[in-house]
Amino acid sequence: MQYNFIAIEGNIGAGKTSLATKIAQDYNAHLILEQFEENSFLPKFYKEPEKYAFPLEMSFMAARYQQLKDQLLSMDLFKTFTISDYFIIKSLIFARKNLPPDEFKLYSTFFNIIYQQLPKPELLVYLYVKTDRLQSNIKMRGRPYEQNxxxxxLDKIQEGYFEFIRQQKNLRILILDTNKLDFVNRPEDYQKILDVMERSYPTGIHRITF
Structure with a gap:
């Protein structure tokens, strides 16, 4: 890989963690995985979203910032590059969709402060997966609080990502339509993704359909 920092993004159930983990293992990369299961507000949010949206989003933002700050700003001489299964911007995307306008305004003030302090990925990979397949993946992995x-x-979150992507001018973004791939169980599909990611891309949005 010719990038020092790659972030894998996508909707819930898109396969971000699976892909980032496989790449990290195969390329001896430093792996950063989001610790979402440690967030006690998440199961509560899915049951009562209006009540728990703000504490959920604030706690996620704080945890993501601390993790990325600690790991991105420290050098690991034995790893070739860093790959993460999230980009801090997801905090703003989810908050915009989950919070009422007054709470989002307050939230975005804090977010903009921390966003300026973190390195940006040299390559942002967005895994585009249709809603029906996202639901199949969610059911398959079986997290109880996600089943409803x-x-x-999911459509709302997907559109939030697209809104963000359309506005970007200074990021190198690779949108991969993986609806026909099974990169977890089929090595040939995984290799197709690697072949695409190993190419050199200028700043801007690049769409790949397999």
Whole structure:
């Protein structure tokens, strides 16, 4: 890989962690995985979203910032590059969709402060997966608090990512349509993704359909 810092993004159930983990193992990369299971507000949010949205988003932002700050700003001489299964911007994307306008305004003030302090990925990979397949993946991995996620919520989050991507001018973004791939169980599909990611891309948005 010719990038020092790669972030894998996508909707809930898109395969971010699976892909980042496989790449880290195969390329001896430093792996950063989001510690979402440690967030006690997450199961509460899925049951009562209006009540728990703000503490959930604030706690996620704080945890992501601390993790990325600690790991991105420290050098690991034995790793070739760093790959993460999230980009800090997801905090703003989810908050915009989950919070009422007054709370989002307060939230974004804090977010903009921390966003300026973190390195940006040299390559942002967005895994595009349709809602029906996201739901299949969510059911398959079996996290109890995710089983009642509605299609409308997944659609809303997907659109939030697209809104962000369309506005970017200074990031190198690779959108991978992986709806016909099974990169976890089929090595040939995984290799297709690697072949694409190993190419050199200028700043801007690049869409790949397999």
């Amino acid at each position: 996620i509605q299609d409308e919520y």
